[in-house]
Amino acid sequence: MLNQAVKLISVDDHVIEHPKVWTDRIATKYHDRCPHVIELDNGRQAWKYEDQEIIIPSSICRTLPEYPKPMPFDQARFDEMRPGAYDPVARLADMNEDGVWAQICFPTVPRFAGHLFLTGVDKALALDCVRAYNDFILDEWCAAAPDRYIPLVIVPLWDVQLAVAELERTVAKGAKALAFSENPTVLGLPSVHADHWDPLWRAVEQADIPICMHIGSSSKLITSSPEAPNAVHLTLIGANSMVAMADWFFCGALDRFPNLRIVLSEGGAGWVPYTIERAEHAWSLRGGRLWGQRLAAAGVERSPSEIFKQNMSVCIVKDDVAMSLLDMIGVERMMWESDYPHDDSLWPDSRRTFEETCKGLDDAAAEAIGAGNARRVFRLP
Amino acid sequence: MLNQAVKLISVDDHVIEHPKVWTDRIATKYHDRCPHVIELDNGRQAWKYEDQEIIIPSSICRTLPEYPKPMPFDQARFDEMRPGAYDPVARLADMNEDGVWAQICFPTVPRFAGHLFLTGVDKALALDCVRAYNDFILDEWCAAAPDRYIPLVIVPLWDVQLAVAELERTVAKGAKALAFSENPTVLGLPSVHADHWDPLWRAVEQADIPICMHIGSSSKLITSSPEAPNAVHLTLIGANSMVAMADWFFCGALDRFPNLRIVLSEGGAGWVPYTIERAEHAWSLRGGRLWGQRLAAAGVERSPSEIFKQNMSVCIVKDDVAMSLLDMIGVERMMWESDYPHDDSLWPDSRRTFEETCKGLDDAAAEAIGAGNARRVFRLP
Numbered sequence: 151m152l153n154q155a156v157k158l159i160s161v162d163d164h165v166i167e168h169p170k171v172w173t174d175r176i177a178t179k180y181h182d183r184c185p186h187v188i189e190l191d192n193g194r195q196a197w198k199y200e201d202q203e204i205i206i207p208s209s210i211c212r213t214l215p216e217y218p219k220p221m222p223f224d225q226a227r228f229d230e231m232r233p234g235a236y237d238p239v240a241r242l243a244d245m246n247e248d249g250v251w252a253q254i255c256f257p258t259v260p261r262f263a264g265h266l267f268l269t270g271v272d273k274a275l276a277l278d279c280v281r282a283y284n285d286f287i288l289d290e291w292c293a294a295a296p297d298r299y300i301p302l303v304i305v306p307l308w309d310v311q312l313a314v315a316e317l318e319r320t321v322a323k324g325a326k327a328l329a330f331s332e333n334p335t336v337l338g339l340p341s342v343h344a345d346h347w348d349p350l351w352r353a354v355e356q357a358d359i360p361i362c363m364h365i366g367s368s369s370k371l372i373t374s375s376p377e378a379p380n381a382v383h384l385t386l387i388g389a390n391s392m393v394a395m396a397d398w399f400f401c402g403a404l405d406r407f408p409n410l411r412i413v414l415s416e417g418g419a420g421w422v423p424y425t426i427e428r429a430e431h432a433w434s435l436r437g438g439r440l441w442g443q444r445l446a447a448a449g450v451e452r453s454p455s456e457i458f459k460q461n462m463s464v465c466i467v468k469d470d471v472a473m474s475l476l477d478m479i480g481v482e483r484m485m486w487e488s489d490y491p492h493d494d495s496l497w498p499d500s501r502r503t504f505e506e507t508c509k510g511l512d513d514a515a516a517e518a519i520g521a522g523n524a525r526r527v528f529r530l531p
Numbered sequence: 532m533l534n535q536a537v538k539l540i541s542v543d544d545h546v547i548e549h550p551k552v553w554t555d556r557i558a559t560k561y562h563d564r565c566p567h568v569i570e571l572d573n574g575r576q577a578w579k580y581e582d583q584e585i586i587i588p589s590s591i592c593r594t595l596p597e598y599p600k601p602m603p604f605d606q607a608r609f610d611e612m613r614p615g616a617y618d619p620v621a622r623l624a625d626m627n628e629d630g631v632w633a634q635i636c637f638p639t640v641p642r643f644a645g646h647l648f649l650t651g652v653d654k655a656l657a658l659d660c661v662r663a664y665n666d667f668i669l670d671e672w673c674a675a676a677p678d679r680y681i682p683l684v685i686v687p688l689w690d691v692q693l694a695v696a697e698l699e700r701t702v703a704k705g706a707k708a709l710a711f712s713e714n715p716t717v718l719g720l721p722s723v724h725a726d727h728w729d730p731l732w733r734a735v736e737q738a739d740i741p742i743c744m745h746i747g748s749s750s751k752l753i754t755s756s757p758e759a760p761n762a763v764h765l766t767l768i769g770a771n772s773m774v775a776m777a778d779w780f781f782c783g784a785l786d787r788f789p790n791l792r793i794v795l796s797e798g799g800a801g802w803v804p805y806t807i808e809r810a811e812h813a814w815s816l817r818g819g820r821l822w823g824q825r826l827a828a829a830g831v832e833r834s835p836s837e838i839f840k841q842n843m844s845v846c847i848v849k850d851d852v853a854m855s856l857l858d859m860i861g862v863e864r865m866m867w868e869s870d871y872p873h874d875d876s877l878w879p880d881s882r883r884t885f886e887e888t889c890k891g892l893d894d895a896a897a898e899a900i901g902a903g904n905a906r907r908v909f910r911l912p
Contacts, residue, residue, distance in 0.1 A: 333756070335755060341755065341757075374716060376722075377724040378778060381781045381810070382781055384812070385810040385812075386773060386774060386806075389753070396759075397759060400762045421805045424799065424801030432765040433762065471859070478855075
């Protein structure tokens with residue numbers, strides 16, 4: 151059972167940046183090139199960054215029941231959004247209604263790993279934009295309620311030394327987590343199998359914060375074909391986290407940096423025991439088969455189930471299969487998320503739904519999944 | 532427990548075509564363009580089809596313990612292969628040693644869905660090659676032991692009317708299953724979301740045979756990046772079947788042809804309950820959200836769990852997580868496979884391993900997974 155006194159910590163939510171996040175922080179001469187909101191001829195709004203027009207689908211900036219009113223699917227307007235999407239004070243009221251104490255928010259306009267700015271032509275401006283987002287999330291959003299908003303930051307992905315510098319700058323200001331891509335290969339970046347990222351992993355390990363990889367943070371969700379309805383990729387969401395998990399089992403980075411903590415965000419967990427069993431099978435072939443040589447060369451010394459127990463966490467919104475496999479997954483590996491204000495969110499029923507989920511659990515396990523594990527992984531007081 | 536008297540039926544094995552499969556059946560003037568074996572300068576062998584050179588990795592034509600001797604990973608020679616790979620009589624002895632009564636074999640040179648011939652420049656020759664493979668599997672391989680080899684055929688994927696004709700021709704000769712791609716989009720073919728394939732589904736439904744989709748039958752295994760070691764794609768093998776399952780849940784074909792039977796081969800099953808829960812979530816959004824309109828337009832009338840129960844089967848070699856979820860998956864949905872002669876195979880311990888797997892089961896459930904379900908799905912006597 152979930153004790154009434156437990157203050158729920160959701161480890162995956164989303165901030166919709168208000169229209170002045172970048173123009174408030176970047177020199178005026180760049181205001182037509184840094185992200186800013188424009189009015190479209192059809193009466194809707196969009197963001198513009200350099201020459202890119204960025205639509206905000208209404209599905210990601212409202213919760214259901216819709217508020218204030220239904221919007222066209224493709225394009226939101228700020229004055230039709232639920233204020234809790236972009237206003238940290240309004241959001242607190244929504245969190246109270248939802249029974250959620252604290253949130254860790256991923257960025258929206260910069261994308262889940264901040265990789266919008268990887269596409270910027272002017273890389274000096276792009277770096278300013280990364281810094282502006284981080285200053286916004288630290289100084290404005292999370293400062294509105296420091297005990298209820300846990301800051302997650304982004305880094306300039308195109309230059310690992312700049313990424314280290316920005317990580318260190320933001321950690322000094324209170325950052326508690328780094329957003330990174332579930333699969334940098336898809337973004338045209340070196341994969342986690344290269345040692346390219348080692349300076350960043352070293353800095354993250356030293357900062358003692360987790361790396362959060364949100365599904366879709368490689369700009370791609372797994373699906374079958376362009377004609378497949380959304381239901382197909384929605385069904386396959388967990389497969390994105392499966393790929394990231396397999397990558398990190400066998401890339402060697404977690405052997406070189408054994409204190410790294412990986413959080414697989416919004417991927418669910420019902421697929422975890424199967425994936426670990428398969429990975430253990432691949433691992434067990436290490437001695438006798440040829441791919442074992444590559445694992446040894448990469449310095450992979452621990453088995454997938456050891457790595458999972460020591461370095462990884464998974465997250466559920468509602469995942470009955472995962473709960474039925476909790477003994478295999480391990481209570482201490484599971485965290486909880488509300489996904490506000492995406493319309494997948496169960497708002498305003500997040501806590502009630504989680505209470506249902508926890509009915510067969512003892513109080514300690516429910517508290518661990520709903521709050522305690524997040525406090526441990528994110529080093530919260 | 533698995534009763535000693537149960538004759539195991541493996542629903543996923545592989546024939547390595549002997550060197551004369553095509554030249555025995557195709558006019559002499561085409562013998563330098565239809566698949567034939569060539570000697571390489573390095574002392575190894577390869578197949579040649581038109582201008583393509585096709586290597587046979589040794590990993591797929593031996594079992595472990597290796598026999599007669601270890602081979603280079605990349606290239607096999609027939610005289611170094613285990614004879615059971617290419618000789619149906621030698622294979623019976625290996626099956627006896629392995630405790631396996633019957634096998635359903637996928638093609639090797641034509642690839643798992645016969646899609647090598649889709650790449651043929653001369654499509655008249657390609658059609659001859661498809662027919663020659665089917666005649667080989669029906670008249671030569673399976674004829675060697677008609678009660679122990681269950682014929683699975685391929686069709687010319689580039690022309691749906693030709694595919695229907697070849698299906699009908701081979702069913703008249705005794706074909707018991709059709710090999711099809713888990714994701715035709717990757718092959719450059721219309722997806723299952725189009726009605727393009729309806730004539731083939733109609734013919735299959737009329738023939739009352741299942742469609743078997745082997746992992747990798749879209750020419751692509753899910754992985755993260757080119758640098759990822761094989762262990763990554765080996766871990767993610769089930770994700771290939773997850774994609775196919777989601778596709779078939781939401782494409783409408785199983786509503787238009789409700790008697791079709793889909794077999795997801797070599798994909799394992801420990802991921803099934805999670806995937807169905809996610810698909811049910813997507814399905815439950817059907818009424819209120821926009822993608823529901825597309826599902827309704829596609830004629831998807833049944834929920835994923837109904838479709839799974841009525842139209843699908845999954846297969847395990849060894850999958851402890853799946854066995855622990857058997858109540859959720861359903862005994863009647865699960866079949867067993869030995870994957871001979873791939874080096875993933877547990878030969879010569881297939882039956883012993885399956886006996887271990889079945890220790891907690893009652894005799895009826897063990898018999899259903901090891902044989903009864905295959906008899907029902909493939910309509911065997």
